[in-house]
Amino acid sequence: MNGLAQTPEPPYWAVIFSAHRNAAAGDQFEETDQRMMALAAEQPGFLGVDTAASDIGITVSYWADEESIAAWRRNADHAFAQHEGRTRWYDAYQLRVARVERAHSFVRGQ
Amino acid sequence: MNGLAQTPEPPYWAVIFSAHRNAAAGDQFEETDQRMMALAAEQPGFLGVDTAASDIGITVSYWADEESIAAWRRNADHAFAQHEGRTRWYDAYQLRVARVERAHSFVRGQ
Numbered sequence: 001m002n003g004l005a006q007t008p009e010p011p012y013w014a015v016i017f018s019a020h021r022n023a024a025a026g027d028q029f030e031e032t033d034q035r036m037m038a039l040a041a042e043q044p045g046f047l048g049v050d051t052a053a054s055d056i057g058i059t060v061s062y063w064a065d066e067e068s069i070a071a072w073r074r075n076a077d078h079a080f081a082q083h084e085g086r087t088r089w090y091d092a093y094q095l096r097v098a099r100v101e102r103a104h105s106f107v108r109g110q
Numbered sequence: 111m112n113g114l115a116q117t118p119e120p121p122y123w124a125v126i127f128s129a130h131r132n133a134a135a136g137d138q139f140e141e142t143d144q145r146m147m148a149l150a151a152e153q154p155g156f157l158g159v160d161t162a163a164s165d166i167g168i169t170v171s172y173w174a175d176e177e178s179i180a181a182w183r184r185n186a187d188h189a190f191a192q193h194e195g196r197t198r199w200y201d202a203y204q205l206r207v208a209r210v211e212r213a214h215s216f217v218r219g220q
Binding site for chain 2: 002003004005007010014016018019020022044052053054055056057060061064070086090091092093094095096097098099100101102103104105106107108
C-alpha cells in the first residue's frame with residue numbers, strides 16, 4: 001500500500017472533482033466528506049479514490065462504468081451532500097466525467 | 111478567477127497524475143515542479159491544470175487532444191524531470207490518460 005488508488009486495467013471511468021472551499025463553510029464539512037468517501041466505497045462499480053487538498057481540493061474517484069457513476073449521483077445521502085456543497089461549502093467547483101484510456105504506475109523498488 | 115482550471119466544452123483530455131512523495135527526496139523538487147507547470151502551459155494544446163497536495167499529490171492537466179499529450183511527454187526538459195521523479199522524488203505514482211466526456215461547474219452567486 002502506498003496511499004494511491006489501485007485500479008484495474010483500463011478502460012474504466014474517472015470523476016474528477018476540483019473545488020475551492022468557502023472559507024466560512026463552517027463545521028460538518030470534514031465529517032460529511034469522510035462519510036461520503038466511505039459511502040462511495042460501498043457502491044457497485046466503485047474502484048477507488050484519490051484525494052488531496054491545499055489551495056484547492058481535488059478528489060478523483062474511479063468507477064467501472066457510467067451506470068455506476070449515475071447511480072452514485074442519484075444516491076439520496078450523496079444528493080443531500082451535493083446540495084450542502086453548493087449552498088455552504090464551496091465557492092466554486094468543477095466536475096468532470098472522463099473515460100480512462102491508458103494508465104501506468106511506478107512503485108520504487110519494483 | 112477562483113483558482114480552478116477553466117476549460118472549454120468537452121471532449122478534451124485529462125492527464126491524472128497521483129503520487130506519493132519520497133520523504134527523503136531532498137531539494138529541487140519544488141523548483142522543478144514549478145518549472146514544469148510553467149513549461150506545460152507553453153505547450154500546444156495545453157488547456158489548464160489543477161494541483162493539490164496533502165498526504166498524496168494530485169495534478170490533473172487538461173489537453174486538447176492526445177497528440178498534445180504525446181508531444182509533452184517527449185519534451186526533453188520534461189523527460190528529464192520524469193527521470194528525476196522515478197529516481198529521486200516519488201515512492202510511487204499513477205499516471206492516467208482519460209478523455210473528458212462531460213463537465214459542469216458551479217460558481218457561487220452565478
